[in-house]
Amino acid sequence: MAGLVAAVRLAEAGLRVVTVAKGYGSLRLSPATIDILGYRPEPVQSPAAELPGFAEAHPGHPYALISPALLAESVQWLKEHVDTYAYVGDPSTNMLLATAIGVPRPSAVVPETMAGGDVRNIGPVAIAGLDVLKDFHAALAAENLQAATTAYGRTTQARPVLLSPPTDGQADVGALGLARMFEDTAFRRAVAAELRAAVREDEVVGLPAVLGMDQARLVWTELQQAIGRPVFEIPTAVPPSVPGMRLARALQDRLRRAGGRFVLGAQATGPELRDGKLAGVRIRSAPRVMPRLCRWVVLATGGLASGGIEVDTSGTAREQALGLPVHAPGPDQAGFLPSYLGEHPMETAGLRVDATLRPVGPDGDPVYPNVYAAGAVIGGARPWREKSGDGISLSTGYLAAEAILKEAG
Amino acid sequence: MTAEQEIDFIRGSLDHCVKCTICETTCPVAAVTPLFPGPKYVGPQAERFRGAGESVDASLDYCSSCGMCTLACPQGVHVAEINSRARAVMKQQHGMPLRDQLIARPPLQGKLGTPVAPLANFVLSNRLARLVAEKTLGIHRDAPVPKFAGRTFRSWARRQPAPATTGTRRVAYFHGCSTNYFEPRLGRMTVAVLAHNGCRVVLPRQECCGLPLQSNGISDAARSYVRRLAAGLAPYARQGYPIVATSTSCGLMLKREAIEILGVEDDDLRAVSGQTYDICEFLAELHQAGELKTDFRPVPLTVTYHAPCQQQGHNIGKPALDLLALVPGLKVIELDRACCGIAGTYGLKREKYDIAMQVGSGLFGDIRAARPDLAVCDSETCRWQITHGTGRTSVHPVEVLHRAYGLS
Numbered sequence: 136m137a138g139l140v141a142a143v144r145l146a147e148a149g150l151r152v153v154t155v156a157k158g159y160g161s162l163r164l165s166p167a168t169i170d171i172l173g174y175r176p177e178p179v180q181s182p183a184a185e186l187p188g189f190a191e192a193h194p195g196h197p198y199a200l201i202s203p204a205l206l207a208e209s210v211q212w213l214k215e216h217v218d219t220y221a222y223v224g225d226p227s228t229n230m231l232l233a234t235a236i237g238v239p240r241p242s243a244v245v246p247e248t249m250a251g252g253d254v255r256n257i258g259p260v261a262i263a264g265l266d267v268l269k270d271f272h273a274a275l276a277a278e279n280l281q282a283a284t285t286a287y288g289r290t291t292q293a294r295p296v297l298l299s300p301p302t303d304g305q306a307d308v309g310a311l312g313l314a315r316m317f318e319d320t321a322f323r324r325a326v327a328a329e330l331r332a333a334v335r336e337d338e339v340v341g342l343p344a345v346l347g348m349d350q351a352r353l354v355w356t357e358l359q360q361a362i363g364r365p366v367f368e369i370p371t372a373v374p375p376s377v378p379g380m381r382l383a384r385a386l387q388d389r390l391r392r393a394g395g396r397f398v399l400g401a402q403a404t405g406p407e408l409r410d411g412k413l414a415g416v417r418i419r420s421a422p423r424v425m426p427r428l429c430r431w432v433v434l435a436t437g438g439l440a441s442g443g444i445e446v447d448t449s450g451t452a453r454e455q456a457l458g459l460p461v462h463a464p465g466p467d468q469a470g471f472l473p474s475y476l477g478e479h480p481m482e483t484a485g486l487r488v489d490a491t492l493r494p495v496g497p498d499g500d501p502v503y504p505n506v507y508a509a510g511a512v513i514g515g516a517r518p519w520r521e522k523s524g525d526g527i528s529l530s531t532g533y534l535a536a537e538a539i540l541k542e543a544g
Numbered sequence: 545m546t547a548e549q550e551i552d553f554i555r556g557s558l559d560h561c562v563k564c565t566i567c568e569t570t571c572p573v574a575a576v577t578p579l580f581p582g583p584k585y586v587g588p589q590a591e592r593f594r595g596a597g598e599s600v601d602a603s604l605d606y607c608s609s610c611g612m613c614t615l616a617c618p619q620g621v622h623v624a625e626i627n628s629r630a631r632a633v634m635k636q637q638h639g640m641p642l643r644d645q646l647i648a649r650p651p652l653q654g655k656l657g658t659p660v661a662p663l664a665n666f667v668l669s670n671r672l673a674r675l676v677a678e679k680t681l682g683i684h685r686d687a688p689v690p691k692f693a694g695r696t697f698r699s700w701a702r703r704q705p706a707p708a709t710t711g712t713r714r715v716a717y718f719h720g721c722s723t724n725y726f727e728p729r730l731g732r733m734t735v736a737v738l739a740h741n742g743c744r745v746v747l748p749r750q751e752c753c754g755l756p757l758q759s760n761g762i763s764d765a766a767r768s769y770v771r772r773l774a775a776g777l778a779p780y781a782r783q784g785y786p787i788v789a790t791s792t793s794c795g796l797m798l799k800r801e802a803i804e805i806l807g808v809e810d811d812d813l814r815a816v817s818g819q820t821y822d823i824c825e826f827l828a829e830l831h832q833a834g835e836l837k838t839d840f841r842p843v844p845l846t847v848t849y850h851a852p853c854q855q856q857g858h859n860i861g862k863p864a865l866d867l868l869a870l871v872p873g874l875k876v877i878e879l880d881r882a883c884c885g886i887a888g889t890y891g892l893k894r895e896k897y898d899i900a901m902q903v904g905s906g907l908f909g910d911i912r913a914a915r916p917d918l919a920v921c922d923s924e925t926c927r928w929q930i931t932h933g934t935g936r937t938s939v940h941p942v943e944v945l946h947r948a949y950g951l952s
Binding site: 156159163303315374391398423 | 569620799800829832857860861
């Protein structure tokens with residue numbers, strides 16, 4: 136997400152932008168909620184209120200470089216750049232969204248189709264599963280949702296319903312297949328008819344997040360009208376993620392419309408240095424490595440989980456694209472911890488950056504004056520513990536673009 | 545790496561698969577038919593069960609080899625290459641239709657059809673003849689087939705005086721079968737555009753690269769085709785000539801598919817592979833170096849641009865867009881569809897024609913909605929499919945540049 140946000144912003148400002156990607160990034164696997172800060176480790180109710188204190192307590196954290204105003208600006212920017220449907224919410228409040236398999240997810244900015252699953256204020260619920268979708272279990276989701284409302288202090292009834300949509304004899308259809316089917320009016324009507332018969336008058340309806348792809352808003356709106364009840368989506372727990380694809384496609388579409396280029400399947404292998412300066416990036420594309428010249432680079436290759444940072448068997452961490460210095464525990468660090476989910480120092484491995492997100496060396500100076508980092512390649516965060524990954528990616532992608540725009544004048 | 549190591553490397557890449565399903569989400573065939581369960585199922589997952597013994601594949605035949613899966617994989621798994629190799633084993637064991645043997649040999653078609661072009665074209669556009677071909681051979685009656693030009697590109701080139709250009713940049717042109725037999729005008733325009741940019745164009749001896757054979761699983765013949773072609777191009781590659789291809793899929797065959805899918809171990813091919821450029825890639829490189837002429841005249845047209853799947857396999861993005869952007873007055877609409885469906889010879893086949901048309905339907909709809917003067921696309925079979933699906937004239941990007949340079 137960080138890379139796409141920066142690319143769209145720069146392209147829309149009139150710069151010539153080329154995005155080079157080894158493959159499609161993890162945004163397509165994400166539930167597409169914008170999680171800003173969920174735990175520190177106690178649950179966070181207002182990310183906006185807690186971020187200053189959080190940043191002060193974690194000086195090496197990327198959020199230490201993001202002002203509340205910039206974060207709010209980046210959220211607003213995202214809302215204006217997703218055409219698929221509206222994003223609702225803001226950094227002042229975390230919703231607690233129903234999930235497919237576990238505890239509710241604290242998230243501040245979410246697709247409008249998901250906001251109805253906020254356990255803080257949800258009424259009686261029917262969770263509707265689809266018999267052909269083996270990746271979503273209505274009974275499990277309903278039980279967990281009810282337990283979550285109890286934990287929140289106001290028990291709400293949640294019960295499972297199982298639908299059998301017409302799938303032309305296919306017994307096993309994945310989330311993406313169903314999303315495509317939901318874009319078909321007849322299919323949608325058949326599901327709505329089943330739902331009308333199954334749902335009680337006082338219930339809201341939770342469905343797995345498969346309600347259409349490019350026409351998600353239409354599908355969701357029509358379904359609500361057809362059954363006369365509010366409908367909300369619950370992200371499915373296993374990939375592919377339909378909401379993630381919607382968001383990724385929306386941003387890529389923006390990039391294309393702004394004249395930005397996208398090179399897929401190519402890999403950055405190192406800096407192209409000319410006269411000691413970084414003049415571009417060396418790109419491997421079958422069958423050779425060629426330089427792509429540019430004035431600025433935004434490095435948004437992801438962290439350990441995405442391969443932007445790799446750790447070899449000796450325990451040495453390396454940044455893969457430009458060979459930038461990684462801030463990480465050295466090889467003498469213990470590989471394993473005694474406890475299963477213990478905090479390993481390698482979790483925060485990544486680049487250290489200056490105030491404008493330029494990666495710095497051990498001396499604290501930028502390695503290259505024209506290279507900026509965005510997203511999970513920046514170290515210092517524990518996004519899966521903090522539920523902060525989307526907020527970091529969005530705000531640093533936005534800030535990296537801003538820094539370049541300032542220089543471009 | 546030797547070719548054998550490369551093949552191991554390709555197969556070994558399946559260990560990088562984390563089952564994220566991103567390949568599945570980009571597969572244009574699985575999106576329209578349940579007959580193909582998707583690149584992950586038949587690729588990295590099924591590959592673990594494939595040994596030296598009997599092929600157990602069936603649905604794999606519905607893969608169109610568009611390569612979107614490899615392109616999209618964030619882990620670097622060579623999904624399409626794994627699948628192409630498994631398909632070759634499957635077809636060798638389960639039998640090869642005569643049809644596939646025929647449609648995979650453009651030189652044979654070209655040599656038979658060219659001398660009798662009017663007759664051949666009449667037969668190919670005759671409903672009854674096409675019906676017979678469908679019944680007997682399994683080539684769909686409505687599938688788009690090209691027209692024989694009658695006079696080949698090479699026979700035109702032989703009669704040209706020595707190039708007048710004084711340019712010092714030497715370029716070897718790999719025109720491929722399609723330009724030679726079906727679209728010689730593209731070859732003439734390419735030579736003119738290159739000459740305009742100070743290139744001395746040579747035409748090495750050449751025949752088919754073997755790609756249609758490869759994509760139909762006829763591996764041995766494909767290997768001997770590509771070796772023969774590489775032998776003809778290698779002397780130029782070794783002298784440092786860029787080898788420039790206007791058939792984007794055939795260029796890709798030379799760049800990597802012959803090595804990665806067929807496992808061809810050949811010094812000539814290695815030399816050629818490293819020197820092969822898609823024409824738009826080559827011109828865009830010239831532009832990056834500040835050496836492309838930009839004396840373009842206004843071309844007041846609206847065109848759509850579709851980057852074919854095989855062009856995307858070069859991992860170079862869409863250099864055609866950067867070139868077309870230099871042409872004043874030209875309005876270019878970039879389309880964002882993975883594949884037109886034809887995938888070389890896939891959409892010609894009776895049992896796959898409907899799938900191919902469904903795959904292409906999104907692209908066709910986009911083009912019809914844009915109402916362009918021209919539908920620009922780098923690959924010949926895709927252009928024929930686009931014209932078949934939309935009724936619009938489809939041209940190679942070079943044709944637009946040729947016009948913008950005022951060379952027409």
